[in-house]
Amino acid sequence: MITINIVAVGLLKEEFWKDAQKEYQKRLSKFCKLNIIQLQDQTKFSEEGKILAEEEKLIEKNLQGKVYLLEINSKLYSSEDFAIEIDKIAQTNSIITFVLGGSYGVSQGIKEKIKDKISFGKITLPHNLARIVLLEQIYRAFMILSGAKYHK
């Protein structure tokens, strides 16, 4: 069974986001070993460059297997494209890691280090909702790959 790591900067505070995450964790347990590696944002620092540099250090400790950065200004994927990509990578990798930045995005260093980038759209989402969208798309990918009927 493939391992999927989501490395996400920022904590989920509201119960409804936590419950939405739980629901997708439950659904995904049939398809993969899912680890959500939630990193404390570094907004205790006041300067944006410092925040991103500190978050970069935390992210870098958690990059395992084939790594993708979720990045708005990169190649746009449809749900089907995303499913095909996961399927392809799973042939030769046992771990896939998706990195989701926090409120300030990610540092230039992270953008340069992680060559493979995925964009789900041109809209900016808050980090909590972005995490739920990513979980749903991973679940949808497995549903597409299993040939199951899964509605909008």
Add this chain to the structure above:
Amino acid sequence: MITINIVAVGLLKEEFWKDAQKEYQKRLSKFCKLNIIQLQDQTKFSEEGKILAEEEKLIEKNLQGKVYLLEINSKLYSSEDFAIEIDKIAQTNSIITFVLGGSYGVSQGIKEKIKDKISFGKITLPHNLARIVLLEQIYRAFMILSGAKYHK
């Protein structure tokens, strides 16, 4: 104060989606009069064409003011584009209606009738999550237009 109608096919079942919706309703109350017109999906019919035809009738009764259809295969908007569009339309309209299809999307008739379409990305989302994303983008638009700081 502008009126924004969201005409959405499909009920929110899980409490976490209802609570997420409530949170954005609360936040949006500062900026607009928001009406969420939730239509019962017609999946009691077994044939897809029939479902969409019945849902079309329900949708048609609720098209007021300037109407947009959320449609994956249409013009991609960024959050900033979307804010500019809302601002422009609000100059000459007191009501904006956004239509969100259900599990089967919308009928060809609705696609032809509603000329103005918006896509937030190439990914397919379930109707419940799509509704939360739309609410968040409307909120984000008002935050952008008010010049407020609003993070990812």
